[in-house]
Amino acid sequence: MKRLLALLVLFAGLTTALPGFALGLIVVPEAREWLPPRPTPPIWMPPPHRFAPLEMASARVTTRIVDQLATTKVEQDFFNPGDLRLEGTFLFPVPAGAHLDKFTMEIDGKPVEAELLAADKARGIYEDIVRKMRDPALMEYAGRDLFKVRIFPIEPRSHKRVTLTYSELLKADAGLVNYSLPLNAGKFSAAPIKSVSVKVELETKRPLKTIYSPSHAVEIKRDGASRAVIGYEANDVQPDADFQLCFSAEKDELGVNLLTSRAAGEDGYFVLLASPGMEMREKQVVNKDVVFVLDTSGSMAGKKLAQAKKALQFCVENLNPGDHFELVRFSTEVEPLFEKLVPASRENRAKADSFIQELRPMGGTAIDEALKSALALRPVAGDRPFVVIFLTDGQPTIGTTDEETIVANAKRTAGPTRVFCFGIGTDVNTHLLDQITDATRAFSQYVLPEEDLELKVSSFFAKIKEPVLANPTLKFTGGVRVTKLYPAPLPDIFKGGQLVIAGRYSGSGPAAVIIAGTVNGQVKQFTYEVTFPRAADGPEFIARLWATRRIGFLLDEIRLHGENAELKDEVTELARKFSVVTPYTAYLIVEDETRRNVPVAMQSLPQLRDDRAARTLSQSAFDSLNRDKDGFAGVANARGGAALKMAASPAVAVASGQRESYRNLGAIAPAATVAERATEQRMEQYTQQQRFVNHRSFYQNGNAWVDSEVQRQKNAQRQRLQFNTPAYFAFAATNAAARPWLALGQNVQFVLNGTIYEIYE
Numbered sequence: 099m100k101r102l103l104a105l106l107v108l109f110a111g112l113t114t115a116l117p118g119f120a121l122g123l124i125v126v127p128e129a130r131e132w133l134p135p136r137p138t139p140p141i142w143m144p145p146p147h148r149f150a151p152l153e154m155a156s157a158r159v160t161t162r163i164v165d166q167l168a169t170t171k172v173e174q175d176f177f178n179p180g181d182l183r184l185e186g187t188f189l190f191p192v193p194a195g196a197h198l199d200k201f202t203m204e205i206d207g208k209p210v211e212a213e214l215l216a217a218d219k220a221r222g223i224y225e226d227i228v229r230k231m232r233d234p235a236l237m238e239y240a241g242r243d244l245f246k247v248r249i250f251p252i253e254p255r256s257h258k259r260v261t262l263t264y265s266e267l268l269k270a271d272a273g274l275v276n277y278s279l280p281l282n283a284g285k286f287s288a289a290p291i292k293s294v295s296v297k298v299e300l301e302t303k304r305p306l307k308t309i310y311s312p313s314h315a316v317e318i319k320r321d322g323a324s325r326a327v328i329g330y331e332a333n334d335v336q337p338d339a340d341f342q343l344c345f346s347a348e349k350d351e352l353g354v355n356l357l358t359s360r361a362a363g364e365d366g367y368f369v370l371l372a373s374p375g376m377e378m379r380e381k382q383v384v385n386k387d388v389v390f391v392l393d394t395s396g397s398m399a400g401k402k403l404a405q406a407k408k409a410l411q412f413c414v415e416n417l418n419p420g421d422h423f424e425l426v427r428f429s430t431e432v433e434p435l436f437e438k439l440v441p442a443s444r445e446n447r448a449k450a451d452s453f454i455q456e457l458r459p460m461g462g463t464a465i466d467e468a469l470k471s472a473l474a475l476r477p478v479a480g481d482r483p484f485v486v487i488f489l490t491d492g493q494p495t496i497g498t499t500d501e502e503t504i505v506a507n508a509k510r511t512a513g514p515t516r517v518f519c520f521g522i523g524t525d526v527n528t529h530l531l532d533q534i535t536d537a538t539r540a541f542s543q544y545v546l547p548e549e550d551l552e553l554k555v556s557s558f559f560a561k562i563k564e565p566v567l568a569n570p571t572l573k574f575t576g577g578v579r580v581t582k583l584y585p586a587p588l589p590d591i592f593k594g595g596q597l598v599i600a601g602r603y604s605g606s607g608p609a610a611v612i613i614a615g616t617v618n619g620q621v622k623q624f625t626y627e628v629t630f631p632r633a634a635d636g637p638e639f640i641a642r643l644w645a646t647r648r649i650g651f652l653l654d655e656i657r658l659h660g661e662n663a664e665l666k667d668e669v670t671e672l673a674r675k676f677s678v679v680t681p682y683t684a685y686l687i688v689e690d691e692t693r694r695n696v697p698v699a700m701q702s703l704p705q706l707r708d709d710r711a712a713r714t715l716s717q718s719a720f721d722s723l724n725r726d727k728d729g730f731a732g733v734a735n736a737r738g739g740a741a742l743k744m745a746a747s748p749a750v751a752v753a754s755g756q757r758e759s760y761r762n763l764g765a766i767a768p769a770a771t772v773a774e775r776a777t778e779q780r781m782e783q784y785t786q787q788q789r790f791v792n793h794r795s796f797y798q799n800g801n802a803w804v805d806s807e808v809q810r811q812k813n814a815q816r817q818r819l820q821f822n823t824p825a826y827f828a829f830a831a832t833n834a835a836a837r838p839w840l841a842l843g844q845n846v847q848f849v850l851n852g853t854i855y856e857i858y859e
Contacts (some may be wrong), residue, residue, distance in 0.1 A: 101492070135564065136245070149231040151453040153177045154287040155257065159279060159341075161298045166268040166275055167202030168749045169199070176258045178286065185250040187291050188212075188260065191220065196266035198245060205249065212245035220244040225827055232822060235286070237830055237840040272628070274308065274355040274371075278459065279341035281314075290334045294339055306345060307353025307373045308596060312639040313342040315750045320594060326513070339749055343373070343637070352567070352591075354611055356628040359636025360604075361793070364606045366630065367641040372613060373596035374566040383593060384565040384618050385420035386483040387439050388413075389472040392457070392489035393522075395429040400458040402522050402551065406489055407454050409555035414450045416563055417442035422482075424475055425450050428468035429461030430496050439475055463489060466498035466507060469534070473507050473511040481619030483568045483590060484515045489555070490521035493530070493728060501727075505533045514569060516540040518562075520555060521733065523547055528736035529658055529727040536658075539587050544733045553780075564593035567615035567622065572599065578630045584647035591615070598746055600644040606632035638793045642748040645676035650742025650755075653682060657723050657735055674702055674806050677790040678752050680738065680759040682723055685716035691809075700809040702797040706784040711777045719762050734762040749790075756785060792838040801859075802845035808854055818856045821845075826857070 099452050136201060155175040162169050178184060190198070190212065201212050215223070221240040230233050252258050268275050279296060296314075298304070305323035317329045328343060346355050353373045360366035391411055394403065410425070417423055422439040423446075435453045440446045469488070476484045499505055508517065520529040521544040531542045543558065545551045570588045574580045583601040591597055609630055614623040652669045670690045673683035688707045698704055706713055726732040738758030745751030763778050787798040795806040821844045830837055836855070839848045844859040 137355060143696075149227060149233055151178075151180060151287045151288050152252075153179055154291045156293040157281075157291060157295075158293075159224060159281075159296045161277075161279065161296075161300060163268070163277065163300045163345075165302055166270060167265065168268050168277060169263065169265040170279065171263045172261070174260045176252075176260070178252050178254055178256055178258070183254055184252040185248075187248050188247040189223065190245040190247075190262065191239055198262065198264045200261075200263040200773070201245070201247070201781075202262065203247070203249070203258075205251075210247050210249075212247045214272045215244050215246055218245050218799060221831070229822055232543065232844065234821065234844060235841050236598060238838040240830060240837060262800070272356060273349065274344050274346045274357065275644075276576075277343040277345075279343070281337040281341045282339060287336060290336050292334060294330075294332045294335060294337060296328075296330040298343060300328065300345060302328045302345075302346035302347045307348055308344065308346040308355055308371045309373075310344045310371055310596065310598065310746075311342060312344070312369075312637070313339050313507050313749065314747060314749055315342075323802045342637075346371075346373075352613060352624045354613065354624065354626045354628075356611065356630075357637065357640055358631055359640035360631065360634050360639070361641075362634040365602050366606075367644045368601055368603055368630070369640050370572075370599040370601070370611065371596060372591065372599070374591055374593060383418065384483060384568055384616075385418065385422075386485055387475075388417065388421060388423045388563055389426060389439075389475055389484075389486045391426045391428065391468050391472050391486060391488045393429070393463060393465075393468075393492065394427045394457050395461055395463045395492060395495075396459050396633065397463075397492050397525065398522070402491055403457065403459050405551040406522070406555070407551045409489075409559075410454050411451055412552070412556040413559040414442075414447050414454070416559065417447070418524070418563065423450070424472075424473055425453055427453075427457055428471075429459075430464060432464060432467050432471045434471060441478070450462045462496040463490065463492045463494055463671055464496035465494040465530070466504045467496070468478070469504065469508055469517075470511065473508065473515060473517075476513060476515055481616065483565050484513075485562070486515060486517040487520070487555075487559070488517055488531075488534075489520045490526060490531075492525050493527045500823075501527065501530045501533075504530060505537065508532050508534050509537045512538045518558070519543070520545060520551070520558075521736075522551060524730045524733045525728060526733065527728050528732045532654070532736060533658060539589060540763055541589075542736065542738075544737050546733070561595060562590075562592050566593050567591040567613075567617060570597075570613055570615035573612040574609050575612065576605075577607050578603050578605040578609045581779060582644075582648065584644070584651060600640070600647050602644065603630055606630050612728075638790070639748055641793070642676045642678075642790060643745060645672045645740050646678050646745045646748045646751050649673055649678050649683065650739050650745065650751075653723065654739045654743060657739060661724055675795055676748075677788045677795040678742070678748075678755075679785045679788050680752070680755045681716045681719040681763060681785060682738075682759060684714070684781075685720045688712060688713060688716070696809050699799060699802075700803075700804060701799060702788070702795075702806060703784055704799055705787070706781070709777075709784070711773075712784060715763060715777055715781050719759060722762055728829050730764075734758045738762070756782075758760075759785075763813040789842065791842065792835065794839065796839070796842060796846075801843075802847060803839075803842040804846075805839070805848040808847050811852075811854055814849065814852060814854045816854045816856060818858060821857055823859050 155177045158173040160171045203210055220242055224236040224240050227236055268277055302324050306326055307324055309318050314330050318326060320326045346353055355371045357369045358366055390413060392406055392410060421442040423442055424439050425435040437452060472486045494504060515538055517534050517538040518540045519535050519542040521528060521531055521542060535542045543554060545554050568590050570591055572588060581602050583599055609628055611626045611628050612623060614621060649669055649672050652665050656665055666686055669683060670686040673679060674687050684703055684706055687702050691701050701707060722731045723735050726735060738755045741751050741754035741758060760782060789796045796803040819829055830840055836850055839846055846857040848855055
């Protein structure tokens with residue numbers, strides 16, 4: 099039987115509404131016995147595809163975008179880990195409107211050429227692979243043109259490198275340009291990809307405002323007003339999401355863009371992006387007052403104090419010329435340097451540097467007195483932002499030690515002050531610090547012993563050193579009602595930064611977005627005309643981003659103020675609907691479905707329900723959320739909640755929240771036995787056996803992927819379709835929305851237009 103190899107490279111279109119893409123897909127004879135080894139816990143992955151035994155060793159993407167013209171170069175290195183020489187075909191589905199500029203691959207020293215196939219013939223190739231290999235993973239790509247290239251030979255234990263370049267004109271929606279890049283390669287590589295890198299060079303004629311990735315944690319480096327470089331790198335990963343980037347150019351001093359998403363018959367979701375851009379007139383940078391407060395108690399001895407001192411030296415050196423500042427150190431007593439706010443002159447910065455160098459660790463921790471001393475420095479009639487940066491590694495041991503009293507004192511005297519707290523190590527009272535920051539429109543960060551405190555503090559200060567709009571407010575006019583905004587209240591806007599606001603809306607039609615705030619004591623107002631659509635449409639990340647932040651907010655309410663039935667019910671429903679699954683939310687989902695007697699075949703996490711040890715561990719994690727204010731578990735709970743509450747990318751935030759939850763699980767049993775460690779690993783697997791695909795959450799139930807909407811349909815009609823039959827392919831051809839769901843496997847259940855479809859093998 100002739101061996102067939104198909105290396106599939108699928109590129110998404112350049113708007114977030116277009117389907118995804120995949121890299122590295124191999125079709126081999128059914129007689130071939132070699133399969134890549136299955137991963138071991140704790141990382142769960144689906145079984146490898148029999149038609150994809152090649153490993154993708156690396157994927158390197160470089161893109162240059164000039165205004166709306168994008169040129170993308172993709173370099174892939176495939177590795178044949180088997181002992182057989184392979185013959186095959188390289189397939190490249192063409193994104194709508196894209197032009198393949200260059201394809202480079204040599205066979206026996208000769209370049210090869212690509213053949214273009216129309217969408218109907220392309221669909222036939224996909225369906226033929228599905229039929230032969232009984233694997234539906236290609237179903238979501240049917241209906242697109244493609245380039246086809248025969249490849250022979252692919253030698254055993256050897257590499258095959260492919261390079262291609264394509265260009266296309268990006269589409270803009272309400273001034274926001276969307277770019278989508280192929281990174282959904284995980285399910286078709288036989289092993290994790292050793293190296294993935296993305297570099298996007300962006301240049302526009304007008305100054306850039308918004309630059310935002312809803313899919314990945316990216317590094318953004320601006321080079322002047324109209325240029326930026328966006329980067330993403332990862333090692334030993336199996337990416338399962340396309341890279342998405344949104345950007346806009348200047349229209350006003352403050353760039354504002356609105357993205358919406360709405361399901362039929364429901365209220366909508368929106369994301370509002372507000373950015374001052376990079377180039378600001380000098381008078382628009384707001385002068386500020388800053389008080390640095392450092393804990394020098396005995397527990398800070400060693401590395402913690404050394405890093406904190408370097409961080410404060412960086413902050414003082416990077417004060418703006420018009421800023422005023424003060425340094426306060428505290429332990430058993432409180433010692434300010436100047437006794438007042440002083441200008442950030444060269445002389446005063448030198449005095450501060452000497453003061454910092456001489457700091458020594460000793461004594462207890464007088465947190466209440468230190469906060470009072472810092473807050474008392476705020477000018478009574480001041481119109482400048484007043485910021486306190488508070489660093490501590492412990493809990494109050496001197497003076498007032500009651501948590502509620504300290505928080506009440508801070509609220510009473512803070513006024514418009516922002517108090518940013520850095521908890522150092524794992525002995526801090528997270529409830530105390532988080533309630534202080536919540537009351538002052540700021541946030542806390544917790545630095546673990548193995549993390550770099552100097553880097554965290556200096557990076558933070560570099561971002562907030564130049565306020566542009568202080569005390570911002572947001573208002574909408576027109577026939578639209580906006581609710582449940584996150585973050586709320588709004589934080590200050592800084593030069594080079596941006597606000598990412600997520601919320602719900604009801605109604606539709608034209609509206610005005612009004613953002614107001616102060617610039618050096620003067621009130622400024624920005625008004626933008628937008629439209630909230632009635633139609634069901636929009637990128638799927640919008641609703642999931644809002645849900646992730648809402649869940650983070652609700653979990654923090656439970657953590658800081660105690661649980662109640664309403665909070666638990668809402669967290670449960672949102673977590674199940676939007677695949678925000680951590681040990682905390684997994685416990686709530688199982689508890690809820692058990693109470694409602696949901697049939698086992700419809701349950702979201704049946705494996706966890708039936709694993710008594712793992713279920714008990716999940717419950718322990720949730721109980722810890724209610725109980726632990728400090729220690730390893732308390733810090734993990736605070737960090738996990740912050741990851742969700744401050745999410746910029748839902749997928750990144752959920753993964754981060756899961757990691758912090760797993761830290762908590764490890765902290766519950768520091769001297770865990772082998773059996774207890776195995777239970778933790780199973781718990782991690784259970785929370786990862788879910789997918790958010792085309793606006794729906796799917797959970798692995800036995801050998802089937804089940805849409806979370808199925809259990810909500812009480813008396814819905816059911817229709818069964820056998821996988822790999824003519825009826826199955828006919829259904830796929832006429833229901834494009836279902837193709838990503840069909841690609842999940844041979845056994846899938848989902849709701850479409852009020853009917854439950856059951857795909858069975």
